Amino acid sequence: MKAPKLVGPAAKADTTYEVGYAKPPTETRFKPGRSGNLKGRPRGAKNKRPALNEERLKDIVLEEAYRNITVRDGDRNVSIPMAQAVVRSMAVNAAKGQHRAQRLFAEMLSSTERQNKQLADDWLNTAMEYKVEWERELHRREMLGITNLPSPLPHPDQVKIDMNTGLVHIEGPATKEQLAQVELWRGRQQVFKEELCEVEEMLKQERKPARVAQLQEEKLQVETVLEIIGQLLGKIDWNGQGGT
Structure with missing residues (x-):
């Protein structure tokens, strides 16, 4: 008669185990002593050569060239790209002879x-x-x-x-996208011009001091917006055929 084998607690069926969050089914759990990544990282993956279309060294050079460093400029410290610091150092040494x-x-x-x-x-x-x-x-x-x-x-x-x-x-928009932007701001400019006319008309008819002050404030705001839009558009007089 064979002696019964000792079975550890982990090997016994757990009838009280509840499946849920952070509790996967027993048959899908990792087994002791067995890696979850059976294949593991391929040999030499860390030092694998870049593909033909990759330019890893160029990326490293550019990243270092434009990395900001702190240098002394007179009596203060300034932050400039590495490439600028190298050129500046070269120019200073050239000036020194x-x-x-x-x-x-x-x-x-x-x-x-x-x-x-x-x-x-x-x-x-x-x-x-x-x-x-x-x-x-x-x-x-x-x-x-x-x-x-x-x-x-x-x-x-x-x-x-x-x-x-x-x-x-x-002068003026050179692409369809720029033309769309100009037309958009031209449209907004027209809307604010109409609003300005309405405010000015109400000012002519209003007699209450408080309301007059409010309308004057609104007029000032609309005029400020129109001035900003005018600055954005510059002196462009776009009519679909060219600028002046």
């Missing part, structure tokens, strides 16, 4: 100015080509009586080119 710092700073400055000049030239050429081509197209439409096509954004009249300086700027 260090030849290597002078050469590096001059090369960096020359390269930066050359790149900025190239960008400005490209922008000028692009603006001139855009303006000329669209003026030709709009003239063609006018000659053929074509009126059902939308105007370009930006309109060539909005593209302002200063031939003396080579600078280009665009």
